[in-house]
Amino acid sequence: MPLEIIRTSSIIRETSKKYHAEGKRIGFIPTMGALHEGHMSLVQRARQENNVVVVSIFVNPKQFATGEDFDNYPKDYGKDTTMLLKAGVDVLFMPNASDIYPNGFCTTVNVMGITDRLCGKFRPTHFSGVTTVVTKLLNIVNPTRAYFGQKDYQQCAVISRLVCDLNMDVQIVPCPTIREKDGLAMSSRNIYLNPEERADAPSIYKSMKHVEEALKNSKLPLRQASRKLNELLLSISTVTEVQYASVYDPESLVEITDVLPHGNGRGPVLIAVAVKMGATRLIDNLLIQL
């Protein structure tokens, strides 16, 4: 079947209703385009688990603050469409901003607490934009399941909370981070890196892996993990700023400075970092077992 491209929310809503009436399960992957293998891994997973796969491409103005890269966000709709067609996606939803935010639009959805931490500290309006648009997209497409990459770990956590808190009838499926062969987490923003930065970028992952190993082998006390991670990241020559780099409770995203939340010295923890390489902001994380 060919890829159906739909540009208005009223039409995709009818399309979705038709599929539901036929008893079909819809897997949905909301994206901002500039697709890479990370996105395609979500598509493959959705393809396996559902009868119909819907992908949206919408560069959501409300999740970018003034001075962020909204205007320059990478776009390649030709390449995106080809990738989706090859992957057997059924429907591509590509709305205009005026369809999503018509005149008079004045509603926001906010998840509190976990949105204040990690990326939320540095992008204070970001998650409100994400939760508002994701609520809208989920309501428009009405999927059975929606797929999100764990590279954006905090986003996954926020959306899971949102869907639970607002009793939305959709299953959120977090999927593993896909990495380049050298370890760099795939991201649409990697295209911003100059050759020197790109060569340095895998060291972000290596730094996290180093701290993981040291923690697991008890060579590094938990309370020194953040200092060690910062030290490693700042030693990368193209890193101009470390926004955050530490060990966090995977649920609350509160920094763990000493004792694990469950108190017995064991359990999952999240190593998460955000750095700037030149002007490019990169994030990555590792969910590890201690």
Added chain:
Amino acid sequence: MPLEIIRTSSIIRETSKKYHAEGKRIGFIPTMGALHEGHMSLVQRARQENNVVVVSIFVNPKQFATGEDFDNYPKDYGKDTTMLLKAGVDVLFMPNASDIYPNGFCTTVNVMGITDRLCGKFRPTHFSGVTTVVTKLLNIVNPTRAYFGQKDYQQCAVISRLVCDLNMDVQIVPCPTIREKDGLAMSSRNIYLNPEERADAPSIYKSMKHVEEALKNSKLPLRQASRKLNELLLSISTVTEVQYASVYDPESLVEITDVLPHGNGRGPVLIAVAVKMGATRLIDNLLIQL
């Protein structure tokens, strides 16, 4: 069929799915109980327009501020249940607060702008509580149509905006205010009035009607409507405070101080008031054509 009483959101969700799978249309009336003929008019309308009628009773803590009447809000579940049974309601959803707001709940839905005006000025956290719980109830029950009384005109406007902005797949049906024979708008809070206040209360409606007539007969210039209305309301002996009383744009709820928004001297306007009679806060409104 008997009235089915459901107390948990997971069960009513499954019940709703079953009805939808049978192709049935669900009419939904969210209430805080203490039902009166106003609520029952919504039930009757829903009964006419749908296959299944669901009523919820949930006194929503989040829409009451500290010092408001949450603890004393009238409750008479026996009487409510009897009324719903007689009216042929199919399902009564009566969740506990811990089902609606479980531990860790941290999401809010906010409609901006129109919530700052009228009641929003005097109850600044009220509408956020309303929009959050209505979003949840609509997601849980997933009705075809939801019915709201225009006695709470601003609430109707806010919920219509919410449903449109978040692309919720439900039709909001605003229904006319039901009044006692003497003109007092029905409200669960009328029970708070002492005999003297109750005797005075119809004068609120009479004051609005007086201003309506005077505006229609061009005996009162629009810019003097608010002064006249305040004068009339303050002349009611048990009225202790007029919180707002004026003429408003029925869409934006911005006060009209002189020229009608459409500029040609004609069009619908809203007369709306909130007063305190002793300790009891009463609101009422009239949508009129000029």
